[in-house]
Each structure stands twice: as C-alpha cells, then as structure tokens.
Amino acid sequence: MNINHTLNEVLVRLFRNINMIEERALRTGEYKDVTTNDMHVIEAVGMEGAKNMTRVARSLEVTTGTLTIAINSLVKKGYVDRTRSEEDRRVVLISLSEKGKRAYLHHRKFHEQMIDSIVKELTEEEQAVLEKALTKLAQFFQTS
C-alpha cells in the first residue's frame, strides 16, 4: 500500500509533466525554437539518410497532412531538408540538415544523461530489477 502510493505519486507527476519537463530541458541556446513535437519529428526523421513522408508519418502515428505542417515549419527553421525523389516524382524525401543533426544529438545526449543519472546509483542487480519493472510497465500500456 505504502509503496504503491509512492510509486503512484512519482508516476503521476512524471506523466503529467513529462512533456513540459523535457521541453524545458531541451529548448536551450541554439535550439530555442524547437518544440517537443518538433523534436519527436526530428527523432523520427533520424540520422540514416532520407525517408519519405508516408513512412515518417506512419512511424509517428499521425496523418501525412499533419506531418506536412510540421515539416513546413522545420524546413523554415532550418532543421530539415526536403527534396523530391527523382525515381518517383510523387515522393518527397526528408532528411536532417546539419543543424537538425546537431539537435538530434543534443536530444539524445539529454536522454543518455537522464539514464546515466538513474543507473549510476544502482548495482547491477538493481539495474536488472529496474529493467524488469519497466518492461512490465510498457507491457501494461501496450495491452490496456
């Protein structure tokens, strides 16, 4: 009961504030103009060369219309390059610009620091336990 209560408190606070928290941590210096949403798009576009709109939209679980709007803004801000495919001229290829790649790595570093700050306090056994618990949590969400 007590542990449940504490866990619930922590989880509720994390869930409620997660976007705000992450945004606050990420929107610094060079990346002031990147929203959390922009960052998710940047992550989905990824570092491994160009992807088409449909593929990225599907991975983000939004419509291509929604992605078009997001990409318009990211192109204007200079994080994403957009070109038409030569093989199939219906297809639009999007990829990260140099600035976009820097933002991607900045974001990834934030995540790595976050994980490190947790893991470094735990023994190996404890780490294994944590992994098990989080996997359970992810499963709960997938099936409910």
Added chain:
Amino acid sequence: MNINHTLNEVLVRLFRNINMIEERALRTGEYKDVTTNDMHVIEAVGMEGAKNMTRVARSLEVTTGTLTIAINSLVKKGYVDRTRSEEDRRVVLISLSEKGKRAYLHHRKFHEQMIDSIVKELTEEEQAVLEKALTKLAQFFQTS
C-alpha cells in the same frame, strides 16, 4: 551499456506514447468526451471542494486565460460547476459536479490498476529498487 540502452528504449517509448495511451484508456463509455487535457484539469480541481481559477491555473502551470477556455468546455460538458464567490465577487469558484467526481475516480482507478499490475509482479526488494530509480528520475527532472 546494454541496460542503459534498454532503459532508454523503454522510457522513450513510454514518454512518447504516454498521452495517447492514457487517453485511449480513459476515453471509454461515459467519458468519451474527456480529453487528456480535460482530465488533468479535473484532477487539478480535485475532490476537496471549490477552488478559484488562479489557484488551479497555477497548479497546472498555465495562464488563467487558458484555464478559462478549458473550464468553459468542462462546464458545457457537465464535469465542472462554476459559481462566483460571495465574499469576493471577482473570484470564480470551480468544483467537480457529480459526473466530474465520477470521472475523477475513474481516472484514479486507472492509475491504481496500473500500479497494481506492475507491483504484483515484483518482490518487495524489487519494489524498493523501482521506487528508488523513479525517485532519482523525478529528481533528475527537477534539477535539469
């Protein structure tokens, strides 16, 4: 490295999908018309009698203008009652209607089930580790 990677994967997935997931779980039956945002407002209004706009807005970290919009919608949907204070007629008091209270409890039950489904799979030692890790995570967010 390996554990770090797994932890990152799980956390990233949880963070990215948290709103969608919670919304899907909550918008059922009687509560089809409640958005995640509505639910956060309902939670902030709470069960312990009337609160004024400024107080609730501050606890949600939004402007009172934003809260006014949200409350307009929740009043229209029947989840929140709005009255003017008699002592100070500038003040607007908001509280949960009966329907609002039911929605609040529905939401809390979701969280409790979630916590139970995690905790019941873990030994007491394991529970302690999870709590420790999540507390660290919350601390990381508070200081970064």
Added chain:
DNA sequence: AAAAATTAGTTTGATAGTCAAATTATTTAC
C-alpha cells in the same frame, strides 16, 4: 497507348490548446 485506378503529398476547413496583452469588474490602499 488511352483510360482508369492507385498512390504520395498538399491544402482546406474545423477543433483544441496555448500565450500575451487588452479589457472588465471588484476590492484594497491611501
């Protein structure tokens, strides 16, 4: 090879959520 169907992406029209700044109504301070 022309017409029809499909596919990729954009645009449009609608809704929700957000903020800053202007406005209204009321209370407090001098």
Added chain:
DNA sequence: GTAAATAATTTGACTATCAAACTAATTTTT
C-alpha cells in the same frame, strides 16, 4: 473617493491535429 491592485475573461495569434478534397504522378487495365 480616487488610484492601484487583483481576478477573471476576452481577443488575437500561433501550433497541432484530423478528415476530406484536391493535385500530380505512376501503375494497371483493357
């Protein structure tokens, strides 16, 4: 009793989202 402060709402602007209409290009059918 006027001025200042406070509480809330309204306004105007922006982002995010979807479904549906639309445009352009490719593939399939006949």
